Amino acid sequence: MTDKTQGAAPTPPYRRPETPLLDKAVIPPQLRALKPEQLRQLADELRAEMIDAVSVTGGHLGAGLGVVELSVALHYVFNTPDDKLIWDVGHQAYPHKILTGRRDRMRTLRQGGGLSGFTRRSESEYDPFGAAHSSTSISAALGFAIANKLSGGPNKAIAVIGDGAMSAGMAYEAMNNAREAGNRLIVVLNDNDMSIAPPVGALSAYLARAYSSNTFLEIRDAVRQLAKKALPEPLKAPAKRADEFFRTLGTGGTLFEELGFYYVGPIDGHNLDVLVPILENIRDAAEGPCLIHVVTKKGKGYAPAEAAADKYHGVVKFDVVTGKQHKPAPGGPPSYTGVFADALVAEATRDPRVVAITAAMPSGTGLDKFQKAFPDRCFDVGIAEQHAVTFAAGLAAEGFRPWAAIYSTFLQRAYDQVVHDVCIQNLPVRFGIDRAGLVGADGSTHAGSFDVTYLATLPNMVVMAAADEAELVHMVHTANEYDAGPIALRYPRGEGVGVPLPATPEKLEIGKGRIVREGKKVAILSLGTRLAEALKAADELDAKGLSTTVADLRFAKPLDEALIRKLCASHEVVLTIEENAIGGFGAHVLTLASDEGLLDTGLKIRTMRLPDVFQEHDSPAKQYAEAGLDAAGIVKTVLTTLRHNSVDVSEGARA
Numbered sequence: 001m002t003d004k005t006q007g008a009a010p011t012p013p014y015r016r017p018e019t020p021l022l023d024k025a026v027i028p029p030q031l032r033a034l035k036p037e038q039l040r041q042l043a044d045e046l047r048a049e050m051i052d053a054v055s056v057t058g059g060h061l062g063a064g065l066g067v068v069e070l071s072v073a074l075h076y077v078f079n080t081p082d083d084k085l086i087w088d089v090g091h092q093a094y095p096h097k098i099l100t101g102r103r104d105r106m107r108t109l110r111q112g113g114g115l116s117g118f119t120r121r122s123e124s125e126y127d128p129f130g131a132a133h134s135s136t137s138i139s140a141a142l143g144f145a146i147a148n149k150l151s152g153g154p155n156k157a158i159a160v161i162g163d164g165a166m167s168a169g170m171a172y173e174a175m176n177n178a179r180e181a182g183n184r185l186i187v188v189l190n191d192n193d194m195s196i197a198p199p200v201g202a203l204s205a206y207l208a209r210a211y212s213s214n215t216f217l218e219i220r221d222a223v224r225q226l227a228k229k230a231l232p233e234p235l236k237a238p239a240k241r242a243d244e245f246f247r248t249l250g251t252g253g254t255l256f257e258e259l260g261f262y263y264v265g266p267i268d269g270h271n272l273d274v275l276v277p278i279l280e281n282i283r284d285a286a287e288g289p290c291l292i293h294v295v296t297k298k299g300k301g302y303a304p305a306e307a308a309a310d311k312y313h314g315v316v317k318f319d320v321v322t323g324k325q326h327k328p329a330p331g332g333p334p335s336y337t338g339v340f341a342d343a344l345v346a347e348a349t350r351d352p353r354v355v356a357i358t359a360a361m362p363s364g365t366g367l368d369k370f371q372k373a374f375p376d377r378c379f380d381v382g383i384a385e386q387h388a389v390t391f392a393a394g395l396a397a398e399g400f401r402p403w404a405a406i407y408s409t410f411l412q413r414a415y416d417q418v419v420h421d422v423c424i425q426n427l428p429v430r431f432g433i434d435r436a437g438l439v440g441a442d443g444s445t446h447a448g449s450f451d452v453t454y455l456a457t458l459p460n461m462v463v464m465a466a467a468d469e470a471e472l473v474h475m476v477h478t479a480n481e482y483d484a485g486p487i488a489l490r491y492p493r494g495e496g497v498g499v500p501l502p503a504t505p506e507k508l509e510i511g512k513g514r515i516v517r518e519g520k521k522v523a524i525l526s527l528g529t530r531l532a533e534a535l536k537a538a539d540e541l542d543a544k545g546l547s548t549t550v551a552d553l554r555f556a557k558p559l560d561e562a563l564i565r566k567l568c569a570s571h572e573v574v575l576t577i578e579e580n581a582i583g584g585f586g587a588h589v590l591t592l593a594s595d596e597g598l599l600d601t602g603l604k605i606r607t608m609r610l611p612d613v614f615q616e617h618d619s620p621a622k623q624y625a626e627a628g629l630d631a632a633g634i635v636k637t638v639l640t641t642l643r644h645n646s647v648d649v650s651e652g653a654r655a
């Protein structure tokens with residue numbers, strides 16, 4: 001067979017696209033100066049520019065590709081920044097950022113000192129509200145709308161919320177109050193029939209009906225035409241009612257109409273000839289809060305994204321021509337997420353009581369592996385962390401062994417459910433807490449900085465932190481076998497340290513730590529994966545004649561009190577370190593020491609923890625160095641504490 005590629009012209013090398021209109025539309029007032037017929041070209045240029053930028057930075061791609069036309073239409077029709085445009089989650093806001101004066105910084109995205117990957121008030125007047133955790137946009141927009149109403153201003157508030165984000169209760173709490181805002185509140189439901197994974201639950205089925213029945217749409221259009229005709233008076237009202245009836249029947253409208261919204265949709269969210277006039281009508285004529293249901297495609301306009309199962313929701317750097325992402329070569333240490341998932345599947349294979357719950361993050365938590373192995377025992381509840389926790393409590397109450405696998409930062413959303421439904425009732429829910437500690441590019445909104453603080457303070461709760469991937473395997477087994485009450489284990493984003501994984505998991509003794517390295521003068525009590533840096537620091541301290549013990553305490557609650565007492569009694573300096581903010585492991589050790597008078601002997605204790613600031617996005621290594629939680633920071637803390645002659649401890653140097 002002849003080789004079809006013979007003689008075919010070689011693929012031309014990729015070149016950054018020409019963007020003549022986008023060059024003119026640096027900020028929305030300039031965009032609004034364009035002619036309507038130029039908007040389609042502007043959108044095409046915007047999409048090409050975004051693909052080019054994200055190919056060199058990585059980040060969230062699919063969602064932004066789906067709202068290119070919507071971003072153009074919203075900034076064209078509304079008087080931003082006076083009209084407040086609020087993006088839910090904000091991961092889809094790259095086109096918005098390019099259109100609002102940040103195009104020149106797009107290639108700094110999610111890097112130290114660079115643009116945030118989400119909307120940020122501090123970044124632009126066009127970002128009236130920060131986001132990243134989902135389903136907050138309608139509440140925020142309602143706040144802006146009512147503020148405008150009270151101050152008599154003319155401005156509108158527009159919330160753009162995805163179908164995934166619409167599965168969270170907070171969105172309904174806000175819509176339940178929307179009537180107050182009158183016509184100042186506009187909600188754009190961006191329905192691309194995707195969350196990170198395919199959407200789940202009754203709502204997505206409800207919305208899907210909107211654009212599924214052709215018959216329905218044909219009848220509806222006929223009635224709509226009729227309603228528009230100049231009908232004799234007695235027929236006008238019934239025709240209008242018929243139009244209203246069809247406009248909302250099963251199209252997702254009824255739900256929103258009942259909540260007090262004027263529902264418009266579903267409309268094609270990629271067709272500017274439809275979007276612009278409808279948005280203009282709503283801007284000028286709506287009498288009350290309005291919800292526009294736009295149907296879009298996640299990954300639109302970029303074939304590799306459209307073809308991908310996840311629509312390129314989150315990508316690393318990639319080749320624009322082929323779409324091939326530059327992922328790390330295989331063969332390195334496994335990810336903590338992967339180790340957790342494999343360990344949980346192993347537990348579930350042995351134990352039919354094991355069930356797993358994710359809040360719309362099957363791939364992020366690794367539960368997609370569990371879902372494949374045990375489809376009937378895995379539940380994706382949508383973006384509904386509060387429901388996930390109490391749902392798990394119900395399962396535990398009936399004798400199952402439920403695992404709620406939720407990122408540290410997203411578990412914050414379900415804190416009262418942890419306290420009220422799990423801990424007070426002492427129900428044996430297992431919490432697999434991924435993304436504990438600093439997470440890098442997603443920055444402050446996604447850092448898992450507080451879970452040791454907010455969990456270890458709770459009676460009945462057990463809190464473990466894996467020091468490496470082998471420890472994680474032991475902890476999954478330990479937690480699964482623990483039925484005496486709630487238990488949480490935390491582990492970071494990213495890869496392990498490369499230790500061999502145990503063939504058989506060990507059931508750890510609850511509340512017992514381990515000495516990893518014996519020393520005499522300094523004792524470092526480590527919780528979690530700072531252990532590797534602690535061991536490096538110990539080598540450096542030994543070289544300075546400061547013999548150092550390193551212990552992995554494994555549990556923030558209950559503490560290994562005997563081990564702590566022993567180390568406090570036999571060392572001059574005791575230092576705790578954790579990937580958590582103040583009020584966590586170190587605070588509990590200090591409380592023990594003060595309760596038991598361990599400080600009365602002149603013992604020097606220092607706690608090392610995350611600083612009392614929301615650290616900006618950067619690489620995790622740089623973030624930890626900035627926090628002083630690397631080997632250099634540990635060494636410096638010890639030397640300063642000992643006023644060691646190798647450290648200049650004069651006032652000026654201590655800064």
Ligand SMILES: Cc1ncc(C[n+]2csc(CCOP(=O)(O)OP(=O)(O)O)c2C)c(N)n1
Nearest residue numbers: 063132133134162163164165194195196360
């Ligand atoms: C409270 C919370 N839980 C989970 C996430 C993780 N997350 C980010 S985007 C996303 C899916 C959002 O789906 P949708 O709103 O439909 O937006 P799309 O990506 O489809 O544009 C999820 C689950 C989050 N940001 N916030």
Ligand SMILES: CC(=O)[C@@H](O)[C@H](O)COP(=O)(O)O
Nearest residue numbers: 089091132314364435442493
């Ligand atoms: C936008 C959002 O909240 C998620 O996509 C999140 O960024 C995922 O984080 P990981 O990349 O750590 O899974």
Ligand SMILES: [Mg+2]
Nearest residue numbers: 162163164194
């Ligand atoms: Mg979606």
